[in-house]
Amino acid sequence: MGLEMRKTCSIGLCQVLAALLLWWSAVLILCGGVNGQGSWETVVKNAGISTMHAAVTHFGNVVLLDRTNIGDSQLPLPPGVCRNNQQDRANKYDCTAHSALYSPGSNKIRPLFVQTDTWCSSGQFDGSGKLVQTGGDAEGVRKIRTYWPCADDGDCNWEETTTNLQVGRWYASNQQLPDGTQIVVGGRNAFTVEYVPANGRGQFDLQLLKDTNDAQNDNLYPFVHLLPDNNLFIFANRDSILYNWQDNYVVRKYPTIPGEPRNYPSAGSSVMLPLTATGGFKACEILVCGGAAPGSFSNPGRLAPASDTCGRMDPFAKDANWTMETMPQRRTMGDMILTPLGDVIIINGATKGSQGWGYASDPALTPVLYYPGAKSGERFQTLTGTDIPRMYHSTANLLPDGRILVAGSNTHQFYTFTGQFPTELRIEAFSPPYLGGTRPGLVVPGEMGYGEEFSGSVNYNGNLVWVDLSMASAPFVTHSYAMGQRLLRLGVAAPVGAGDGKWTIYSITPPSATIAPQGYYMMFAVVNNAPSWANWVKIG
Secondary structure, eight states: OOHHHHIIIIIHHHHHHHHHHHHHHHHHHHTTTTTTTOEEEEEESOOSSOOSEEEEOTTSOEEEEOOSTTOOOSSBOSTTOOEEOTTOSSOSEEOBOSEEEEETTTTEEEEEOOOSOOTTOEEEEOTTSOEEEEOOSGGGTTOEEEEOOOOTTOOOOEEEOSOOOSSOOSSOEEEEOTTSOEEEEOOTTOOEEEEESOTTOOOEEOHHHHHTOOTTOTTBSOEEEEOTTSOEEEEETTEEEEEETTTTEEEEEOOOOSSSOOSBTTOOEEEEOOEETTTTTOOOOEEEEOOOOTTTTTSGGGOOBOOOEEEEEOTTSTTOOOEEEEOSSOOBSOEEEEOTTSOEEEEOOEEEEOSSTTOEEEEOOSOEEEOTTSOTTOOEEEOOOOSSOOOTTEEEEEOTTSOEEEEEOOOSSSOOOSSSSOOOOOEEEEEOGGGGSOOOEEEOOSEEOTTOEEEEEEEOSSOOOOOEEEEEOOOEEETTEEETOOEEEEOBOOOEEOSSSEEEEEEEOOSSTTTSOSEEEEEEEEETTEEOOOEEEEEO
């Protein structure tokens, strides 16, 4: 049977089977049938820096980034290397690092050199795999920095470009676009969008940012998702719009989400739920969870209870509106991470207060699994907790091995190692419940175009009747938001095997850069609710 016949006869059937198995995986997970509730491991006892921003490169190592105007870190730069910056507010001649490269295989840390202040900045990988990093504070507020990734034994480092942002951006958000550029949205007192590279484009006013700019600026780090129709869903404070980035106008406005403010400094989080090959990747839903009580940032002494709700909406529905759900635990400053199985892990944060130096208490130590395909009212599962608070300035990233890397937490202006919530330099890895089963192996091509038929091999010693392929982007994570995060579930034909544990699978890559912007993705095979280690695949 040829590939074309396999597609017409098998992929549609397997999509139906996939839906049934998604339901069954929800039953298994909610009943605790897959690796219990997960487990934690401290992988680095002292990284030397506290991680405010983090991103996983296509070499599998992780860029960690703090701010520069914080004084000495505990990670020295190489001998003879020091940062001479007379504009720095804390240390004008600094021989310590404020960025680092973490290697999950060896758990080693390599110091990186960054010149200007990256405090509360933004970023995203571009189509070549280069990390583009924008803005910050003070002398870094208009800077554009780049980082070309390399292997663990390489010497790659940060570079500052000669081109600046058109306006200073502190607390902005980035999203990679189908044309290869990035849109940079908002920032403190920046009520516009711009593009990097600009390619002749200027700034464009965004009324949403002005309308949502309340007394405590709850419109910072807006949530930005590239939808399958090539428009952007942009959410700030409690309001959201559909935005045409090509012609820079608002297509429609959505109803206000009930409850509390959701963006910085109130610190909810958001994901676009996985796009699936069923129906051609055209359907999507937005999920927003957590936040802080109104006025929490302006009145930090109240330590008001955080939000306990999530809102879910189909932005393409004619009468689009929010369906509200209640989380098992209140949470502000939670990170939302899409897993290879298509679930959402909500991790980190606090149950009282808001973002800010010392503005929160009662850390949320237990992650929560949200299963989108389960019945309403049965979508949440509380997982195993940690004993390390991860509050203001924490991060969470999906690793190629399926674990969640958790780092950071600094609720102080400078590094402070005394008091209730000291500056956190340890790095942990959380192994979710899906890592408890027998894991398959996967080999697929390392570079593919759009709409391309491909085959791959899966190694699995067991009864294999169904395989799912997931493609996960590598987002830039900071301040409870994973910029550019998306997960695609590909249609897969029925596996063909010879009885030796080796199976051949057939699939098709996403159809366009609107569905999967150019760049590197982690591709996982999922068999019996257990993912493989990821293959890095360059798409586009």
